[in-house]
Amino acid sequence: MDTNRLEAFSDGVFAIAITLLVLEIKVPPSEALGLGLLHLWPSYLAYAISFIVIGAIWINHHAMFDWIVRADHKLLLLNTLHLMFIAFLPFPTAVLAEAFHARSRQDVATAFYAGTLTIIGVLVTAMWWYAASHRELLNDAISPEQAKAIGKRFLIGPTGYGLATILAFVNPWLSIALFITLNAYFLWPRRPQVTS
Amino acid sequence: MDTNRLEAFSDGVFAIAITLLVLEIKVPPSEALGLGLLHLWPSYLAYAISFIVIGAIWINHHAMFDWIVRADHKLLLLNTLHLMFIAFLPFPTAVLAEAFHARSRQDVATAFYAGTLTIIGVLVTAMWWYAASHRELLNDAISPEQAKAIGKRFLIGPTGYGLATILAFVNPWLSIALFITLNAYFLWPRRPQVTS
Amino acid sequence: MDTNRLEAFSDGVFAIAITLLVLEIKVPPSEALGLGLLHLWPSYLAYAISFIVIGAIWINHHAMFDWIVRADHKLLLLNTLHLMFIAFLPFPTAVLAEAFHARSRQDVATAFYAGTLTIIGVLVTAMWWYAASHRELLNDAISPEQAKAIGKRFLIGPTGYGLATILAFVNPWLSIALFITLNAYFLWPRRPQVTS
């Protein structure tokens, strides 16, 4: 089975999840609208972070499926599981916004959010390691060394997000700063020097 | 008419339905957020089950349209009817989560959910039987015996889900266990040994 | 400009509008869940009607764009306007369900629903007449006589729905029966006898 269908379906889920995020932002009462709109900053921040997070995962998903050229059923399952947590993201996003809005339990909310990202990171890494250990799924131009190097890079995600999850209980803002930094890093995916 | 359009439209509905599921999960009040998030377990469970159910149906839909290579209007109608119940699934999912949350009428909620899956199973089977009895719609490589064998396998869905619907009134958890088992089975679609 | 992009975008809007319909159905309170689910019949009916209506329009949109092979900007605008009312349909659907649920002002709700369908019908017809009078947009295999014959068939939609809008004030059920009949008719699109 080639990966076109899997990618198109994944793209659909990414595009929908990223667009549903806005539904969590509620219109403030119309008296004092200006102030009301300003007070929604936690919602805007959570929206922007999640949009960039999903955007970054999408871009990396594509880079990964430039290297993975065939899918078997186990990979399909891993991808479905991975999409399950992508599509779940609007919920931790709303939880995060609400906690910062109510100024209450920001630690739990941030940990919940970062925890979801950790699981996504683990599943992305698992997809790569699975594909890398079934070389018939990979692009022929990728050597075993390159596959291993890429795999190491994929470990940054779950490790970083796992750290952010713990850090949330120390200081939620530090945790948020960490996953913004991680995404800034992810948004420049570096392709392997594939020499043909 | 070839099936590309039908498949693309179906994929769209699958991707949207699967992603809308999360909208049914409501943010708990921010005091005692940690506990509130834990208490949402019925919503997470219902989300996960429906995600896997829709994912499994999607994978099988694809397998089916590897075999069905042309569509006539009746097949198009059957497919539309089938999508009508796929797109409906977020509602029984919300009903299921709510009942387990309120610890009230889990039997009715589970039966309603399993009943919707039964109808989907019947429609999927009907699509296959219709295509199998109009051989110009099928891939030439499939022999009548293979078509019949595949058709028998498709009966497992509506039968199993029908049983789960009845079982819900005996014990909702038993019913849920049954449709989780069924999906675990479905997620490994076995292709017919098409010998060319 | 060829029509692939236009069709893909339209398909997206159709698929999303059809899948959003379910969001209008609200979970009943969990005591007396069985009865509550039964009392939702107006929501199920409205859901089913709108699903079939959008499905039928989608199928006919495709048939139309088998004949229309090029798009200019005016056609693009007409199509966008037409999608604006397709994407609007979840709202009259919710209005219809609510009125039948509350047993109050079913006439207004049905007329509002049928009125929306009338506008869609007018815009579909306008798209065809526009394309038919700019023959460079059409498939070469279609003769002017065929284009005219197809155009006449497209008039059935707005006429029938217009009638249903008026009929709603006489008897809402009669109006609903009329647009169910119309859709049963539309769901068997007849292709022109294109002789090459």
Added chain:
Amino acid sequence: MDTNRLEAFSDGVFAIAITLLVLEIKVPPSEALGLGLLHLWPSYLAYAISFIVIGAIWINHHAMFDWIVRADHKLLLLNTLHLMFIAFLPFPTAVLAEAFHARSRQDVATAFYAGTLTIIGVLVTAMWWYAASHRELLNDAISPEQAKAIGKRFLIGPTGYGLATILAFVNPWLSIALFITLNAYFLWPRRPQVTS
């Protein structure tokens, strides 16, 4: 990297954002339904404006990606940022409708709406200027003079919307009239006279 994926993903976000707009329109109480539906005119107006705005941006996005034929990572980032504000539009749309409904702070609501459009206009322009200054991303048939001429045209958007944002505090209706006019203008994208 070619632009197919980027365009398909963008189309998905456009199609979803445009279709989510309807979710902001709430069913009026069923007594006095006729009047209730009429009183929703600010919602209909806001819906129509946003639909046309997103439609116009979509059409221009396509025109732009007829000229931009390759994408690098910075362009991908700019496009993601741009989609972030497209997907955000249902929120200012709801704010606008609510303010006109409550007849309160229409100036703030209109400025918020026009401000969002200004940011979108700035990002669209930035995408073009970036591509135009990296000629390997452009279609070879476009001369530097044409690229510059197109770039000037793109300045109309952010300038016009910026003006509308300020104008909102003078008179919200004047501001709305301005962005309706701008969109009427945008909806007729003029292609450059590309002579091969």
